[in-house]
Amino acid sequence: MNIIVCVKQIPDPAAPGALNSDSNTLKRDGKLVIDDSDMYGVEMALQLVDAAGGGEVSLVSMAPNGETSGMRTALAMGAAKGVLVSDPALQGSDALTTAKILAAAIQRLGGADLIVAATESSDGYTGTVPEQMAEVLGLPSVTFTKKIVINGSTLQASRQTEAGYDEVTCTLPAVISVTAGVVEPRYPSFKGIMAAKSKPVEQVTASDLGVTPVGWDGAGQKITSVTQAEARQAGEIIEDDGEAFNKIVGFLENLKVI
């Protein structure tokens, strides 16, 4: 069982986000970290490979400046190798171009039995890349999975819906997106962190992969303005002195909710 996990390296989510003033793209020039929502996919992949009794987990990622620090986290958890697509020409790429790039990187690794991604990234959250990748690769897909079991060449998954969940079966190879919380991601061990430093990450450009056009040229959209939304005013903030519940009762009374 060989599994490829798509990991996104994003600006530290604890820091406030900002846009580059010239291009209106998200500032990604600082240190990047692995998107927290990708940790679940990495863990799920490691567990599925274990359960299958053999195989390995590989990574694909697209990031500026040859950034690999987020990928190293996943390698330290137990992934074996990776392909990083890093190319200044990719700035401004839309979700469709991203999907084409990642699909090409997956093919460069020789494909896999299963391709895993998060449901959406924490910084851009378009939420379409896994399904677009599946279409580019001509594969079936199950998005928003929260439980996955593999029997031979069949995958069984629980898939989130508006009202609850569906049980879905699918033949491999396939693409899945996993929700956060689906598994508990492991902490990399010291040994894992040391080993990750020497695991191979091949760095390629968009043209190495034969994907054109990319960046703004391939995007089919342009940002025409960025404005501040009308701020919602904060109201009354009080410290609870043991009687604050009365304030809530009064507030609800005024609104005739009670």
Place this chain on the structure above:
Amino acid sequence: MTLNNIWVFAQSTNGVVNTATLELITKARSLASSVSVFVSGDGAAIAAAVGDFGATKVYGADCGAHLPGVAMAAAMKSVIDGGDSPDLIMFPQSYEGRDAMARLSVKLNKTVITNNVDIEDSGNGVTVTTPIFGGNTLVATTFTGSGPFLAAFRPKSFAPEASGGAAAAVTAVVVPDLGAAGSAQVTAVHVEETSGPKLDEANVVVSGGRGLGEADKYSMIEELAKLLKAAPGASRAIVDAGWVPYSYQVGQTGKVVKPSVYIAAGISGATQHMVGMKGSKNIIAINKDKEAPIFGIADLGIVGDVHKVLPKLIEALKARG
């Protein structure tokens, strides 16, 4: 370009069209003279309902047991290839909507723009508005090149309003052979909705978060919700932790709510959560940390321990009968 022909990706449950679909049809008819809808299943079941909101044509595609996204995208592509090519397709920001638009974007080699809350046709270009950074900043993005443009909209972005139109004309579409991509099949459907008011339609919503401390304490949220005839909701943190089902989740990946009162108990106000509830008319927040972002948008903020405030509030409401 000017929009003439718009499609709306419709969703219905047991023949009842969902509100998000009606919102999109309402907006579509203000933008273009011809509005068609595309639905999974029998188009006849919803022809009167969507016609009442201004759609004149409904395409129905029987997806069988396929996961609908992949089958619907193939069906839409076959109608486009057959000659009825829309200028714009509006999708609801839902699981099926996202899957279908993603597959179709590859088939048409067109970009997708998701998470929108508005759309405008200036005559020179079609521009959508997307909130980012938790809704503090609005980005206007204009489609370039030719249509069909593909855009997904958050629920409650537009007010649904009937136009009193006649039933839409029904066309059945055969889903083309999907090949390997069609192997994902639904084998069972599970509903986890609560018994009270529906989360995205309730007048009052009471949500709990990580500040509750442990799963058992969510019962306080349920009790308070019951007393206020409210729907119980949750932050992503406690949904991911498995305290409550995903159908309770308010936020970016959960439900968008705009009740007249939203009570956030033990929720700090992550971006993920705020985008799902900041449209509420009145917001009450209870949180221990006075620096919590939720207080920045609360009309009434109580800096305090939910384990002390909620039981007293529940007692006070019970005492009123």
